[in-house]
Amino acid sequence: MFNVIWLQSGGCGGCTMSLLCAESPDLLTTLRGAGIELLWHPSLSERTGAEALELFEDVLAGRVVLDALCMEGAVLRGPEGTGRFHTLAGTDVAMIEWVRRLCGVARHVVAVGSCAAYGGVTAAAPNILDACGLQYDGQYPGGALGAGFVARGGLPVINVAGCPTHPDWVTETLMLLARNMLDTAALDDFRRPRFYADQLVHHGCTRNEFYEYKASARHPSELGCMMEHMGCIGTQAHGDCNTRLWNGSGSCTRAGYACINCTDPEFEEPGHPFCQTPKIAGIPVGLPTDMPKAWFVALSSLAKAATPMRLAKNAVSDHQVVPPSCHPSKRR
């Protein structure tokens, strides 16, 4: 069995709630099939209070092997370095201390969600909590465990970033770890598993035809591309949201609101209102990943001039008003 303990600190618990949405099959069947044993999870286990603390002591003493420590939520260092903004209930010991102890014995450490990975919304300004990620402070290596931390299994903290995480991102990471199939080469520059972070949210976005012709939405519920006006940064955001999909058939862009790049460090501080695109001389400041600016400007103005009437009208409507026209197929 691959033993997992799950801890929660400065966060909303949303990554656990999302994890429970795993399906085909459900979470418990998935874990069982993969030989993953949840030794303790704050929302799911029977053990409470003294029983849970006994388990932690067994792990620290080496009586129980801990294959992965999953941490959800940011680590709170405040006030004044004491960590007392979160003491683990029943222990009067700061959570940051428990985290450091358990990370010292775990074979792998997995940061679940952008808070645990980088600090996330919990570390947003003014950050009176002095919150940070396990091994990052925003985009900078460091955090609660320090830039040099390597778990006993040889890997640094694995950052399953996202706000929240997709259930499959978590289960697939744990399954790969359990089979020794995840190494440093499988992590990107921010130590996110590349199996989901090497995709862009733009991939598979149903608004791509609107994007191609810069046919843009201006208000919520309109069908057009949300990059030009509504703050969408799906062309830069790392995640397979539009190919994997959420809760069956969903994604942020499919539901008509901007991708806010929630898998990235410091997404919580975009420097502008989340749902408004910052522009200079009418051109969005953030360009699609890997696209040269001059080309983007040139192609955009060309595309805009060529926008079909169908897309121009549908882009600013909340339902399709002009369907694609039907042509009899041509004989060759």
Next chain:
Amino acid sequence: MKQAEESTRLVVGPFNRVEGDLEVRLDVVEARVRAAFVNATLFRGIERILEGRTPMDALVIAPRICGICSVSQSHAAALALAGLMGVEPAANGRVATNLILATENLADHLTHFHLFFMPDFARPDYAAYPWHDHVVRRFAALRGTAARSILQTRALLLHIMGILAGRWPHTLAIQPGGVSRGVEAQECMRMLTVLSGVRAALEEGLFGAPLEEVAALTDVEDLERWRSTGPEGDLRLFLRIAHDLELAQSGRSYDRFLSYGAYPGGLSADDGQRLWPAGVFAQGRVGALDIATVAEDHATSYMTDRARPNAPFDGSTVPDLNNRQGYSWCKAPRLSGQPCETGALARQLMAGHPLARAMVAQGGGNVMSRVVARLVESARLVMTMEGWVRMLVPGQPWCNVADGVPDGRAIGMTEAARGALGHWVQVENGRIARYQIVAPTTWNFSPRDGAGIPGPLEHALEGAVVREGERTPLSVQHIVRSFDPCMACTVH
């Protein structure tokens, strides 16, 4: 009172299956809890993060207060912003918002019953009871058959979020003017398909009977009949447990119930009237809610501004670990100076549901009546949602346009699964100047106020039985979990 009485102190934590971190300190005298002190051991400070931001950013930040009440937090923020902007949601937007809210509410109720509350009865301590083997098979944590099947049902139910809200938790779909996504007729059919799957699963496993029969339960005798001769299902199983363990005699609090009213536009999409009304229920009577009398007392919280209770529009969130009387990060909200219990039971009392009224008339708010109210509400929600899907009109507007949030102040009031949730928002110079959140579990798990009056859970725990050798008393666990606490919201 005898001086010689020996008082033992128990500190219970980490308290799991409560959504967040919780510690309960118990003073035990002669095998009963004499006094309880409820401590939320984590501080979040989201209100401070909201201050200084552009008002519409609240729609991004507020849901992240809580991953389990995410949509309710969204809704409270959207209502407050709508109040500032003077915009009303489009009719479709109202209905879609209610569907999103009800999906979360129902998912939370199902999660609570199957994954958080019932597993405690599978403990070996109850091995002598005739239902124990059955409970172990069905509800043992992480192993029971019900855990697996409810996760499947819950995931199916949340497909409604995939359709209407993109994902759950943390959607931006709920806007002041409605919703960001319109759906077509075929998507309405898909939602009805999802709901028929949820209905079938609940009728088979949870109730063993049509939802309509559960919603039609009217008095305590009905429950008694269901227990003795009703259909086999988890409801009947729970009623047998509740009878044997006398859960209706456990966990009574002040019997003063608060609801802000749920589902605006729930009766007709054309106006904002709430499906279940707002109000206060006490001494068998419905009273009007005067929201201006809400104030938060910091006397025993790790907060500054302790001199007097603070009305939310004058409220503050400045942590202060030097408060010598302090023992929790939770503030103490009071309505006209009094603590209130909130949740599904309060909502159903305000809705005039006869069973809720009958249970409270007989034994007040207690472990059993809180759980039964949640199950009855679950049945009612599925039925109501089926009707709401049919109220959607594809082709009609989904979101009314409103640009800019003017300076001013407004309150967004809604109901999360676990009760009354309010956002008090003040905007100055185009920025959020103050943002105060009073969450349902802040009400229920409030610490003592300046007058020394315990919060509802603290009061409910007084008298709880502590059996010999128990370090984490089971009766205390049942009472705590009967409130369906959400600690993430509590300490926002």
